[in-house]
Amino acid sequence: MGEAQKGLLSVIEKLKGSTEQEVRIVLLGLDNAGKTTLLKSLASEDVNTITPTQGFNIKSVASHGMKLNVWDIGGQRKIRPFWKKYLENTDLLIYVIDSADKKRFEETGLELSELVDEENLKGVPLLIFANKQDLATASPASEIAEGLNLHTYRDREWQIQACSAVSGEGVQDGMNWICNNIVNKKK
Amino acid sequence: MAEDDSEWVLESIVGYLGSPEWVVPVTDFLENKCTVFDDEDENKLAYTEIHEQYKKLVEKLLENYMQEVGINEQQFLDACTSPFAKSKALEAVFQPVLATDDFQMFRSLMVHKNMELQLQALRVIKERNGALPECLTDGVDVMTELQQQEMKILQEVLKKSKEEYDEEMSRRLLLEKEVGSTSSGCSSKLMAECDEAKNTASALSQHISPAKVNSNPVRKEGSKTAATGGGAERSSSSKPTSDRGSDAVGARVLPAVRGPVKSAEPSISSSRHAGEQSNSSQTTSEAWLEEAHREAGFSKPYTELSTSQQEQLQQRAAYLRQQRDKLHALRKEQQKTKQSSLPEEAPSSPTPAPSTTPEAVGQSQRNGACSPPPTSPPPPPTPHCAPPAQHSSNQKEISAEEKKKLEKRKHLADKLKEEVIKK
Numbered sequence: 001m002g003e004a005q006k007g008l009l010s011v012i013e014k015l016k017g018s019t020e021q022e023v024r025i026v027l028l029g030l031d032n033a034g035k036t037t038l039l040k041s042l043a044s045e046d047v048n049t050i051t052p053t054q055g056f057n058i059k060s061v062a063s064h065g066m067k068l069n070v071w072d073i074g075g076q077r078k079i080r081p082f083w084k085k086y087l088e089n090t091d092l093l094i095y096v097i098d099s100a101d102k103k104r105f106e107e108t109g110l111e112l113s114e115l116v117d118e119e120n121l122k123g124v125p126l127l128i129f130a131n132k133q134d135l136a137t138a139s140p141a142s143e144i145a146e147g148l149n150l151h152t153y154r155d156r157e158w159q160i161q162a163c164s165a166v167s168g169e170g171v172q173d174g175m176n177w178i179c180n181n182i183v184n185k186k187k
Numbered sequence: 188m189a190e191d192d193s194e195w196v197l198e199s200i201v202g203y204l205g206s207p208e209w210v211v212p213v214t215d216f217l218e219n220k221c222t223v224f225d226d227e228d229e230n231k232l233a234y235t236e237i238h239e240q241y242k243k244l245v246e247k248l249l250e251n252y253m254q255e256v257g258i259n260e261q262q263f264l265d266a267c268t269s270p271f272a273k274s275k276a277l278e279a280v281f282q283p284v285l286a287t288d289d290f291q292m293f294r295s296l297m298v299h300k301n302m303e304l305q306l307q308a309l310r311v312i313k314e315r316n317g318a319l320p321e322c323l324t325d326g327v328d329v330m331t332e333l334q335q336q337e338m339k340i341l342q343e344v345l346k347k348s349k350e351e352y353d354e355e356m357s358r359r360l361l362l363e364k365e366v367g368s369t370s371s372g373c374s375s376k377l378m379a380e381c382d383e384a385k386n387t388a389s390a391l392s393q394h395i396s397p398a399k400v401n402s403n404p405v406r407k408e409g410s411k412t413a414a415t416g417g418g419a420e421r422s423s424s425s426k427p428t429s430d431r432g433s434d435a436v437g438a439r440v441l442p443a444v445r446g447p448v449k450s451a452e453p454s455i456s457s458s459r460h461a462g463e464q465s466n467s468s469q470t471t472s473e474a475w476l477e478e479a480h481r482e483a484g485f486s487k488p489y490t491e492l493s494t495s496q497q498e499q500l501q502q503r504a505a506y507l508r509q510q511r512d513k514l515h516a517l518r519k520e521q522q523k524t525k526q527s528s529l530p531e532e533a534p535s536s537p538t539p540a541p542s543t544t545p546e547a548v549g550q551s552q553r554n555g556a557c558s559p560p561p562t563s564p565p566p567p568p569t570p571h572c573a574p575p576a577q578h579s580s581n582q583k584e585i586s587a588e589e590k591k592k593l594e595k596r597k598h599l600a601d602k603l604k605e606e607v608i609k610k
Contacts (some may be wrong), residue, residue, distance in 0.1 A: 008246050011260045013288045055231040058291060074232075082232050 021066045023182050026086055028115065029096035030108050031075040034131040038096055038165040039072040042175065047166060052076065056086070064179040070094075080111065087120035092127065092178055099130045099138035099162070109148050116153070125157040125181050127174055134164040157181055196258055196266035203252050204280050211522070213283055216244055217300045218515060222507070224297035226602065234294060242287045249284070304514065306603050334586070 027035050036057055037047045043059040053074035061068045073079065073086055093115065097108050112128075115121060128150070130141040141162040145151070150158055159177050163170030203209055220237045253263060266272065267281070286293040313319050 008249055008260060009242060009287060011264050012245075012284060053229060055229050055234070057229055060291075079232065082235075085235055 023066050023068045023091045024089055025068055025070045025092045025094060025178070026090045027070055027072040027094045027096065028083055028111075029075050030098065030101075030104060030111065031077070032101070033075060033096040033098045033108070034129075034165045035072045035075060035096045038094075038129060038131065038163075038171065039070055041165045041168050041171055042070060054079070063175055064183070066179065066182065068178070083115070084118060084120070087115075087118055090121060090124055091182060092125050093121055094127045094129060094174075094178075096129045096131050096165075097144060098132050099141070099144060100132045100135040102137075102139065105139075105144070105147055112148060116156070123156050125178075126153070126159075127178055128158070128160040129165075129170075129174055130160055130162045131165055133162045133170065134167050193262070193266040193269045194271060196262050197269060197271050199256055199258075200252075200263065200266055201277060201280055203256075204284070207522075209248060209252070211519075212244065212248060214518075214522075215515065216241060217297065218304065218518065219511065221297045221301040221304065222511070224294065224301050226298050230294065234290075234297075237297070238290055238293050241293060245284060245287045302603055305599070307514070309600070309603065 027039060029035050031052060036050050036053050039057055039059050040047045040050065042061050045059075053072065054076075056071060056073040058072070059070050061070060071086055073083055095112055095115070098104070116126065128144075128148070130139070130144050132138050133141075141160045145160045150160060159174075159181075161170055161174040161177065163174060165171060220240070223231060223233050223237075249263075253259070258266075271277075272281070282292065283296065286296050309319065
């Protein structure tokens with residue numbers, strides 16, 4: 001890690017020399033999956049006034065002695081082409097799925113499979129949040145995992161976590177997995 | 188590597204970061220690109236692109252420098268991480284370098300720069316006009332007050348009109364009772380009265396065109412017409428007459444209401460603005476659109492816009508570039524006189540070069556579209572008559588948007604003030 005940046009910029013990166021370990025996390029998924037809600041929930045902010053993201057949001061969360069810089073990039077179709085500009089030096093990918101939006105499971109699966117093929121995300125651990133479990137029509141995480149063929153992913157760590165970003169349920173479990181995984185990987 | 192070695196390297200680096208070779212291109216970049224950076228919570232996609240450009244610029248500058256001085260990256264790193272580099276004073280010097288690796292830091296640099304420039308513009312306005320236009324200072328929300336006033340007047344007019352109508356009706360009923368039983372001539376009498384109403388109505392609608400009608404008589408006439416017109420409606424024989432009557436009332440009442448509002452609204456009735464309103468409200472709304480798009484930071488692909496919008500955007504972009512260049516020229520001039528000590532931190536001189544002042548003001552006035560020209564007095568309280576009803580609804584739309592803009596601007600002014608006080 002850190003090798004992706006070359007020359008002087010990597011020097012500047014070291015220059016920061018902060019005592020904390022910084023982790024870059026990118027939060028992606030279709031529009032209306034709940035990425036920004038999840039982000040705000042991670043940062044313990046109000047989740048009631050969220051509008052569709054046209055650009056991107058960043059929050060830094062301290063967890064397990066690490067500084068997690070989480071980048072939430074808008075998921076609308078017209079913004080998705082910009083996703084790959086944010087993947088460089090990513091330590092972990094969070095992919096959010098609206099578990100109640102069965103009609104778009106295929107679409108979200110396609111986007112995810114395109115993402116994991118990106119060079120910049122090679123070997124990068126993947127956490128999938130099966131969001132909106134608070135809705136009655138939500139599919140269980142196991143079903144979604146099957147639909148996404150997650151078991152065929154061999155080149156990276158992955159985990160699927162059922163959650164509700166609105167209620168906060170399951171979010172911390174996901175964060176714990178992230179921290180354990182990053183610590184393992186970085187050491 | 189020897190300690191003193193990194194010491195001189197550090198000194199040299201710090202010297203370079205304070206020299207014009209570094210400061211001028213970096214400051215130019217910040218000033219050129221900072222316009223889209225606002226302090227909204229959400230980042231625009233354009234920020235990332237600008238950050239990438241910034242990284243390239245800094246990389247190129249530092250590479251050139253290191254080549255020139257003859258140090259390698261390791262020496263650079265050693266020097267910058269040595270204990271000497273950790274002082275508070277040097278932190279600020281290194282900030283623009285570190286901003287390449289830290290988007291958040293870069294963003295705050297840009298937001299700050301944008302505010303700085305806006306503040307500068309505000310100061311220029313103040314110097315030119317003696318005081319800031321009302322819309323750029325805080326105070327009572329003029330618009331709401333005016334709207335309330337407008338509503339009050341409207342209600343009063345309606346009440347008065349109804350009173351007179353009721354009066355007329357009771358009078359008529361009485362008359363009908365008196366006449367109805369005795370003769371069939373009553374219908375002809377009614378007809379005659381209707382004709383009379385018709386005459387008044389048409390006379391009034393002819394009256395509408397002249398621009399200067401005193402508001403009070405107009406209102407009374409309007410309500411009188413309402414009464415007679417309404418009366419005519421009762422007699423089934425003259426539908427067209429009553430229609431006409433009420434039409435005239437509609438046309439009458441609205442201008443009478445608009446009149447006082449306009450006069451009491453110095454911020455809106457600036458010459459440019461008023462001209463725009465009366466010319467075509469479409470131009471105005473397009474201008475808003477354009478403005479809105481600019482404020483949205485071009486997040487929408489340019490190609491999705493219609494050609495006319497593209498054209499307008501281009502015009503706007505060209506205009507902004509021009510204004511920006513002028514501000515730069517001003518800045519550079521100041522920098523030239525102040526290049527001795529860290530020019531980046533140096534406050535710019537309070538008296539701007541006279542050659543650039545008018546343009547800068549032009550920009551600010553354009554941005555703050557509702558600042559009135561200092562010399563023109565508010566228009567006389569006589570109402571401008573005869574805008575068709577549709578037009579006045581357009582005006583209302585504009586004032587709603589205007590209000591939003593005003594609020595936004597006021598908010599910005601507050602922010603700027605806060606920022607200044609903090610510094």
